[in-house]
Amino acid sequence: MLTATKGLTMVIKGEGQVSRARGRPRLFDRTAALDRAMRVFWDRGYEGATFDELIAVMGLSPSSFYNAFGSKEALYREAVGAYLTGPGGFFPKALAGGGPAKDAFARLMMATAAAYTDDVGPAGCMISLAGLHDAPDRADLRDFMREVREGSRTLMIERLNEGVRNGDLSEGIDVAQIAEFFETVSRGMAVRARDGADRRTLEKIGAMALDAWPGVPS
Amino acid sequence: MLTATKGLTMVIKGEGQVSRARGRPRLFDRTAALDRAMRVFWDRGYEGATFDELIAVMGLSPSSFYNAFGSKEALYREAVGAYLTGPGGFFPKALAGGGPAKDAFARLMMATAAAYTDDVGPAGCMISLAGLHDAPDRADLRDFMREVREGSRTLMIERLNEGVRNGDLSEGIDVAQIAEFFETVSRGMAVRARDGADRRTLEKIGAMALDAWPGVPS
DNA sequence: CTATTTATGGAGTATCTACTCCATAAAGAT
DNA sequence: ATCTTTATGGAGTAGATACTCCATAAATAG
Numbered sequence: 001m002l003t004a005t006k007g008l009t010m011v012i013k014g015e016g017q018v019s020r021a022r023g024r025p026r027l028f029d030r031t032a033a034l035d036r037a038m039r040v041f042w043d044r045g046y047e048g049a050t051f052d053e054l055i056a057v058m059g060l061s062p063s064s065f066y067n068a069f070g071s072k073e074a075l076y077r078e079a080v081g082a083y084l085t086g087p088g089g090f091f092p093k094a095l096a097g098g099g100p101a102k103d104a105f106a107r108l109m110m111a112t113a114a115a116y117t118d119d120v121g122p123a124g125c126m127i128s129l130a131g132l133h134d135a136p137d138r139a140d141l142r143d144f145m146r147e148v149r150e151g152s153r154t155l156m157i158e159r160l161n162e163g164v165r166n167g168d169l170s171e172g173i174d175v176a177q178i179a180e181f182f183e184t185v186s187r188g189m190a191v192r193a194r195d196g197a198d199r200r201t202l203e204k205i206g207a208m209a210l211d212a213w214p215g216v217p218s
Numbered sequence: 219m220l221t222a223t224k225g226l227t228m229v230i231k232g233e234g235q236v237s238r239a240r241g242r243p244r245l246f247d248r249t250a251a252l253d254r255a256m257r258v259f260w261d262r263g264y265e266g267a268t269f270d271e272l273i274a275v276m277g278l279s280p281s282s283f284y285n286a287f288g289s290k291e292a293l294y295r296e297a298v299g300a301y302l303t304g305p306g307g308f309f310p311k312a313l314a315g316g317g318p319a320k321d322a323f324a325r326l327m328m329a330t331a332a333a334y335t336d337d338v339g340p341a342g343c344m345i346s347l348a349g350l351h352d353a354p355d356r357a358d359l360r361d362f363m364r365e366v367r368e369g370s371r372t373l374m375i376e377r378l379n380e381g382v383r384n385g386d387l388s389e390g391i392d393v394a395q396i397a398e399f400f401e402t403v404s405r406g407m408a409v410r411a412r413d414g415a416d417r418r419t420l421e422k423i424g425a426m427a428l429d430a431w432p433g434v435p436s
Numbered sequence: 437c438t439a440t441t442t443a444t445g446g447a448g449t450a451t452c453t454a455c456t457c458c459a460t461a462a463a464g465a466t
Numbered sequence: 467a468t469c470t471t472t473a474t475g476g477a478g479t480a481g482a483t484a485c486t487c488c489a490t491a492a493a494t495a496g
Contacts, residue, residue: 023442024492045351047265051484062485064444072484124350132347132412133263146413180410180419181426188406192398194350195364201398208399212429241472242462269454280455282474290454 030068033058035086038079042087043122045130046076046141073141080148083126090115092155101163102213105156105182109206112186116193116202127152128190153183173214185209248286251276253304256297260305261340263348264294264359291359298366301344308333310373319381320431323374323400327424330404334411334420345370346408371401391432403427 036057040049051072055065069075094111095104116124131138131145160175169175189202254275258267269290273283287293312329313322334342349356349363378393387393407420 021442022440022494024444024494026443043351044353048351048353050353050482052482061445063446063487066485067443128409129347129350132342132409133261133266135262135266135268149409149413177422177426180415181423184406184410184423185402186406187409188402188404191346191350191367191405191409192402195367197398204395205399205402208395208430209427210430211432212426214429239472240464240470242474244473268452270452279475281457281476284455285473 026064026068028059028064033060033068034075034078034082037075038082038086038126039121041076041079041130042083042126046072046138047134076141077144080126080144084148087115087121088125088127091152095155095159100166100168101160102168102210104159104163105213106206106210108156108182109185109209110203112189113199113202113206116189117197117199123196124193125186125190128187129194149183149187152186153179156182170215178214181212182209244282244286246277246282251278251286252293252296252300255293256300256304256344257339259294259297259348260301260344264290264356265352294359295362298344298362302366305333305339306343306345309370313373313377318384318386319378320386320428322377322381323431324424324428326374326400327403327427328421330407331417331420331424334407335415335417341414342411343404343408346405347412367401367405370404371397374400388433396432399430400427 037049037054040054040057043049044053051062054072054075055062058065060068065075069078090111091108094108097104097107127145127148131142134142156179157175160169160173160178163169164171164173164175185205189197189205192205193202255267255272258272258275261267262271269280272290272293273280276283278286283293287296308329309326312326315322315325345363345366349360352360374397375393378387378391378396381387382389382391382393403423407415407423410423411420
């Protein structure tokens, strides 16, 4: 007889009390299963990740899978969230630090080079290259991924605006343009990482991108 | 009764003579069918382009398709060739012109921005984003696409070496590094085009990338 | 205790996807 | 005319893919 030590479904009750949920407790760790699925999607993309492979790495039967996650698409959306708060966390973290905006973007480029090539997960980025070639009936997923990518550009813009407020970027500067450029370099680095480019190569690309920083001689 | 006016199969004979091939002539224009298939692959990627959609736009029955093209994968490889000599022709063309290497890369960036956003075909590039998320049993296609991408980087390197020979780039310069950078920007522009970035946006990204050109104050 | 709720095991399935088969048609070769 | 070669029409198919069903198990609620 199995005992569920990690997969206990907890429920936050009204007055802050925590109790076990009703019904039979699940026998697997939902968070761990999601993490494994996320890595398959990261490596294979949405279409490339087959249902059988997903439930295999998650260690689930079809019924347990559908009971816990609903559908392949719902799982994918959750997996994107898990990526953003997990392996993708380098992105907001690198931007968040203090100092001039250019320093933040230098950190971002170096962190991107590292994250796209480390052995924590597949090469490249789960966000940059997903949902780009889907059939018309998957327009919703495509839109979703575009919005996620737009979110990272928004983070860049906000950090650049902070630089304008702090005086390290001039008032009239086109922050959207700078964000577009660095987003483009990031997406391109994801392609290069998929094709096998190593960390040092990506770091040099990132350093060169910084040479395009406005108003600074190289 | 149909007559085959454009799809006649010609054969180049030994002494330069041209004669019709043996067997029943095909009733469709192979080149035109390939071109239509290429655009579907361009838009959907390899996996996203279904067999039924391909033969529908090509106007072929399954038997005519297999007789003429062999398999979906063989068709794809031919379609990549058709892209490279067709819509992808802007790439070697922009690099080929005379003048300093930097001018050639400026032309390349502007031509890329135009090609990725014109209404001749789907947004973006057929080469940049294909074969990046395939299952292990499609490793051959993935390798093929990586080699095609490597080919474009090689063209860049050759053009940069020409600049070194012509004296517009200094002797010790890292041409591979510059090529890596501009390839990365190109691949990233393909992602941005897929997400809806317009020509002007891509042109500004390309112009900013040129600001990273070595040894030149922005 | 019974009722209710949630999870699981395991077999089953509609649809799609890329491909195959074969009888027939239309050309050149002899 | 006959043979060979290549193309076509149209039905058919093995395997994969994402998903469903249902009987049963294990928890809480009352």
